[in-house]
Amino acid sequence: MSSSVDRRVTPLQFALDLFVEMAPAQRSIDEAAPDKDIGYQKNRVFARIVGLGLSARRFVDAAYFIVAQDPEIQDHYDVTLSFFKWLMRYDSRNKKHFSSVIRSVKSSMLEVMSAPVVAVDSAGRMLAEPSEPGEEKLSAARDDLNVTVVDEEGDWLELIGRVSVRNGRIRFRVPVELQRLIKDPENSYWTSLLVTSRFTLIYARGIYDHVLPSVPNGVTDWLSLDLVRNLPGKSWANNAEFKYFKRDYLEPAVSQINELSDIELSYETRAGTPGSRKKDQIRFRLKRKEAAVATKADMLNSVALFMTLQKEFALSDSQFERIAQNRAVWTDERIQQAIEYTRWKIRQGEKIKTAAGYMMKALSDNYRVSEADKQIELIQAQLVGAATIQQEAKSERQKAVEASVAAATAAHEHRRQEELRLARKSFDEADMNRREELVRKFVASSTMGIRAIERQNLKPAQVTEANILSFPDVANTFIPFVAGELRKAIRRR
Known part of the structure; x- marks a missing residue:
């Protein structure tokens, strides 16, 4: 087995190999084994996307996954259409519907702002959370007086640029500003295409996308119910009474998230407006499921590196947790260095009790193979x-x-x-x-x-x-x- 970092399987190549393996049997991406996860580090800003349907969200996932694999800014990205559709779990041959999905994505915009989003206004525009305690009261008072305060300043970016589908291939552009966000692994969280492709309810997918960055905290902030209602865009659910919204949309979505995803979700509601009994705020509590693959993968910037640790070295959950606790020092480069050292020792005939234990020792003590x-x-x-x-x-x-x-x-x-x-x-x-x-x-x-x-x-x-x-x-x-x-x-x- 080669110890060269250059020969590691990239996440894109890993996905292509899995596609080639599964396509002949017409198996979709959501049928892949949990240990064959496909995903990428998604910048937290993309949790603000609202108004997209299920297929459109999957289109964005597939496109951004491809963009995330190349560290350099590119003018365009080009892959086979069959592979792209497999990534987004799209098995329809209806060309008109696929065109409508593309139009839906192209018509959506992302507002780039520094503050976290907790609500949307009547036009579907996202509103920032008040930074001072008194500011929330002022906002509520203005609402009571039916005074609308709108800040017209902001930056909006289209989610996808020009898209061309010809001769069995899809070619697309992504705005440079968004490419920088997609390729930014620091302010990000792990998104698994195996998980997101399983959802069949748009509210399940929308809520999952929105709460996923809060997994490390275990709970979200208090969110406006209007935000949750507007996640898929305009629908009857936007104006339905809460008891019907809860019965027909919220509860089924939470149930599907708990059944199909890598997190467990619950929620509570409250009347956030002083003097009102109307429940208009919601807070989600969430945690990773035990032994979820993404729990281990979200701390690494390379799916291939994670797969090496899991399959070749069979690291235990506690060993993955130890790596997570030391990520500030144990970088991907240092982990790869420890892997290379362990492989070298094995080739030298060293008596090693367990490869995982020896690799962790090499990682902890910063062992490396000298050039000599x-x-x-x-x-x-x-x-x-x-x-x-x-x-x-x-x-x-x-x-x-x-x-x-x-x-x-x-x-x-x-x-x-x-x-x-x-x-x-x-x-x-x-x-x-x-x-x-x-x-x-x-x-x-x-x-x-x-x-x-x-x-x-x-x-x-x-x-x-x-x-x-x-x-x-x-x-x-x-x-x-x-x-x-x-x-x-x-x-x-």
């Missing part, structure tokens, strides 16, 4: 390679000799069988006198023939030209005798 040790290993490998080539050449020569002997033996056996066939044919076609002559000669002059006759519990007088071939042991000796007589006759000519 790498050079020694390279030279030794070259020497072993040269010796192997010589041995293989010798082995090939021996095989050639053996093959030649085997071929000669096979040819000889073929000639012998053909000679016996012709001898029998000659005996069968000979006249009575010739057959009797051959039998008499066989009995009189062939010691092996006499022994064969005796093994059949016969006497020579009992063997005639009419029955000699009916006795197997006698016939097996007689036919070669006839062949010998034919050869003598040919030589006499």
Whole structure:
């Protein structure tokens, strides 16, 4: 196994390999095994996206996953359409519907702002959380007076740029500003495409996207119910009475999140407006499910690195937790360094009780393979390679000799069988006198023939030209005798 960092499987290549493996059986991305997770570090700003349908959200996921794999800003991104649709779990062949999904994404905008979003106004624009305690009261008082305060300043970015679908490929652009956010692993959280592709309820997907950044805290801030109502955009649910919204949308969404995702979710509501009993705020409590793959993967910036730790080294949950606690010092580079050192020790024949334990020791003590040790290993490998080539050449020569002997033996056996066939044919076609002559000669002059006759519990007088071939042991000796007589006759000519 190579220890080169350059040879590690990238998340995009890993996804492509999984697609190639699953596509022939028409298995969608959500059917992949949990240990074959596909995802990326999503910037927290994208939790503010509202107004997208289920397919449109999946389109954005697939596009941003592809963008996230390239550390450099690109003018455009280009992949096969079948792979792109597989990433977004889109199995429809309806071209008009796919076009409508693209239009939906292109018509959506993301407002870039520094404050966390807790509500949207009547136009669907996101509003920032008040920073001072008194500011919330002032806002409430203004609402009582039916005074609308609107800040017209802000930055809005389209979620996707130009999209072209031609010749079985999809080519798309993403605004440079968003590319920087997508490629920013610091202010981010792990998003699993295996999880997000499972949702069939738009509210489940919208709520999941919105609360996921709060997993480390275990609870969200108090959010406006209007924000939750508007996550999928305009619908009857925006204005439904809370008891119907809760019954028809909120409860089914929470149930699906708990059933299909990697988190467990609950919520509570309250009347946030002073003097009002109307429940207009909601807070979600959430935690990662035990042994959820994303719990371990969200601390790493490389899916390939996570897969190496999980599959090759079989790290336990406690070992992953230890890495998470030390991420400030144990960077991806240092983890890869410890992996390389452990692999090197294994190649050197070091007595290692468990690879996981040894790797964690190497990580903790910052062990590394020196350049001199790498050079020694390279030279030794070259020497072993040269010796192997010589041995293989010798082995090939021996095989050639053996093959030649085997071929000669096979040819000889073929000639012998053909000679016996012709001898029998000659005996069968000979006249009575010739057959009797051959039998008499066989009995009189062939010691092996006499022994064969005796093994059949016969006497020579009992063997005639009419029955000699009916006795197997006698016939097996007689036919070669006839062949010998034919050869003598040919030589006499």
